[in-house]
Amino acid sequence: MSNSELTVVDPDQDAGVCCSPMVREPLDEVAAVDLAHMFKALSDPIRLRLLSLIASFAGGEACVCELTGPFDVSQPTISHHLKVLREAGLVGSERRGTWVYYWVLPAALAKLSSLLQAPADTPPTADGSAR
Amino acid sequence: MSNSELTVVDPDQDAGVCCSPMVREPLDEVAAVDLAHMFKALSDPIRLRLLSLIASFAGGEACVCELTGPFDVSQPTISHHLKVLREAGLVGSERRGTWVYYWVLPAALAKLSSLLQAPADTPPTADGSAR
């Protein structure tokens, strides 16, 4: 019960759809498009691993040169995946001299996480009076 | 595909205590493929809305006949999307007489939700300026 503050998301990451679990009420049509875009960015194994790899680095950020090694795909492909993650608002990036660094945007992950939070349970009793 | 120790989240407990967040440590290659499959099922606006619509119904389940109305696509397309959700392990289904009912599997959502949980307090501005 300590995580009741999940509704507090950094205001800089706002898209109109914030925090309420999607199982509570039907998703808005516009919000669904926006969220689907984010989930699509997560729908590739390499992008998932990239994301967790970036976050796992000390300081929460990693330069591209550190991200190309663990994967079997070419470096342009990694760059493409990073671009997808960035355009989905899941990571941020910045060039520092020769290298480009990427970091995870926690608010975006929190937004999706809270959205997926399941209800307590779905009782098999099909009563029609609930809610 | 074996899901090994599948979530089995206690309904009374706070949803989301199944998998460690992916930002803690690099995602396993096999796990990434499995998770990407689930996220891909969520990467379509219609499927997202279907999922939330199903969960929003009284009793947590809905028959297909109640799901085709709100969408502009044909009934076979809805059926296809429901199949994708089912094969991703996000919903369950059962035929009852003439109608087929779908319901959300909370454990699957909880699994993804906990996976996306961001580190509790990641410095929001530590991104680039921290060096």
Place this chain on the structure above:
DNA sequence: AGCTTGTTTCGACAGCCGTCGATACAGCCG
């Protein structure tokens, strides 16, 4: 300046995905 390394962009190509209409399957009902 020219070379070297790091990163992104560009075209191109194969494969996947969402969509449809038509059709098949499953139960109910008259």
Place this chain on the structure above:
DNA sequence: CGGCTGTATCGACGGCTGTCGAAACAAGCT
């Protein structure tokens, strides 16, 4: 039984997506 309604499957088609090599851009170094 025959017809009717609800749902799933099939085959096809257009568009999107992941991948590559090649090339362009960026910054540092000699």
